Amino acid sequence: MDSFIIEGQKSLNGYIRLHGAKNSALPILASTILIHGVSVIHNCPDLSDVNETVKILESLGCKVARSGSTITVDATTVNSSSIDEQAMRSMRSSIIFLGALMSRATCASIYFPGGCDIGARPVDLHLKALKSLGAVINENGSSIECCAQKIIGGKIILPIPSVGATENIIIAAAVSKGRTTIINPAREPEISDLAGFLNNCGARIFGAGETTIEIEGVERLTPCEYTIIPDRILASTYMSACAITGGEIVIEDVLPTHLSPIFPAFNEMGCKLYLSGNILKICAPKHLKRVRSIKTMPYPGFPTDSQSPIVAALSVAKGTSVIKETVFENRFRYVSELRRFGADIDINEQLAVINGVKKLHSANVNATDLRGGAALVVAALAAEGESTVNYVNHIDRGYENLELALSSLGGAVKRIYNEKD
Ligand code: UD1
Secondary structure, three states, X not given: OOEEEEEOOOOOEEEEEXXXXXXXXXXXXHHHHHOOOEEEEEOOOOOHHHHHHHXXXXXXXXXXXXXXXEEEEEOOOOOOOXXXXXXXXXXXXXXXXXHHHHHHHOEEEEEOOOOOOOOOOOOHHHHHHHHHOOOEEEEOOOEEEEEOOOOEXXXXXXXXXXXXXXXXXHHHHHEOEOEEEEEOOOOOHHXXXXXXXXXXXXXXXXXXXXXXXXXXXXXXXXXXXEXXXXXXXXXXXXXXXXXXXXXXXXXXOOOHHHHOOOHHHHHHOOOEEEEEOOEXXXXXXXXXXXXXXXXXXXXXXXXXXXXXXXXHHHOOOEOEEEEEOOOOOOOOOOHHHHHHHOOEEEEEOOEEEEEOOOOOEOOEEEOOOHHHHHHHHHHHHHOXXXXXXXXXXXXXXXXXXXXXXXXXXXXXXXXXXXOOO
C-alpha cells in the first residue's frame, strides 16, 4: 500500500478546481445499466471506487471507455445479472447495483457489500424497500438474490433518510409500472444529481432534494449526456487543509448551496469566506478559533463525511470544540491516529471533545478509512517536521491525486509507491 510523506507547516495558497462528486458518480454509473444505449457521463473523477464501479459494469457485459473525465457506458450488451463477491466487497456502494440489475435483468445475484469500516452499515432498508416494489429476496448471510418479474410502484416510508436506500429505490422504480412515493428520502445533492441524470434519460422523478419523492415509472429510458456535480466533500477537505495551515486558497467550481451547511463552522473558526458565483475564496487566520458545537446530520445538516477533516483542523484551534457524530456509530476511529501528532481529543461514544493544542508534531500514522485518512493528511500539513501517512489506498477511493492537488497549493506531499503491492 502506498504512503504519503508530508513535510508540514507550509501554508496552502493558490487556485484549485474541484473534481466531480464521487457519491454522484457511483450511483449514476450504476444506473446506466438501465439504459439501452450509450450514456456519456462527464466530470467523472479518477478514483479507485469509480474504477471498481467500471469493472463491475464491464463484468456485467457493458462496454465502458474513459477519455479524460468522461466515461461512456454502452449497456446494450448487458449479459449477466450477478456480481462476484470480491467486487461487491470492494466498496459499500456496490449495493446500488441491486435495484439497477433487478430492473434491467429481472433478477440480481450479488453479495453483501464491503466499504469503509465506519459502523455496522446494514442494508436492511434497501432490501425492505425493494420488497415493497415487488421484489422477492433470498439472503443466505453472504449473498442476496433479488427477483421481480415486474417492478410495481408503491409507497415507501424510510425510518432514516438513507442515501443508498433512496438511490436504490429511485433506480429500481425509474422503469416500473405505476407510481412510487418515498417518504423521508435522503435529500443530499447527490440524490438530486442521480434524479437529474435519470430524468434527462426520460425518467419522471419529482421532488428529489425534498421531503417526499414521487417517481412515475416509465417503460424505457433513452441515453443522454450528463455532467456530474462538483464534490462538496472535497471542497470541505481543501477548506480544512487551508484552515489548519493558515492559508488562502480559491476553490473553483463550487456549488455554494451544497456547501452552506459547513460555512458557519469555518466562519466560527475565524476563516473569511468570499463567494463569487461558483468560486469560493477562503482566508484562514493565523490562529484558528474553536467551534462551540457541531452535530453531523443528514443533508442539509453538517455532513458526516466532512467531520474528520474539520476535527483535524480544530485540533490546533484555540479553545475546546465539541463534535457529535449522529450518522455512523464508528466514525472516530482515525482519532487514535490523530493523537499521534499530539492532538488532544477525548472520545465519549459519539462525542469528540477537541482541546486545541498550540502545535502538532510529526508522526507516522495509518489511514483507517477514506475521510479519516484525509484528516491525517490535513494534520500532517500543519505538523512540525516530516510525517508519513500509510495505507493511502483508503484516500485514493475518494480523492483524485490528493498529493498533486495539495502540492499545487504549496503543500509538500509526496507519494511513496510500495513495490510489494
Ligand atoms: C452515503 C455516502 C457516504 C456518506 C453517507 C451519509 C455514498 C457512496 N456514500 O453512504 O459517503 O457518509 O451516505 O451521508 O454515497 N442504514 C441502515 N440500514 C440501511 C442503510 C443505512 O441502518 O439499510 C444506516 C447506516 O448504518 C447509517 C445511516 O443509515 O447509520 C446512514 O447511512 P446511508 O445514508 O445509507 O449511507 P450510505 O448510503 O452507505
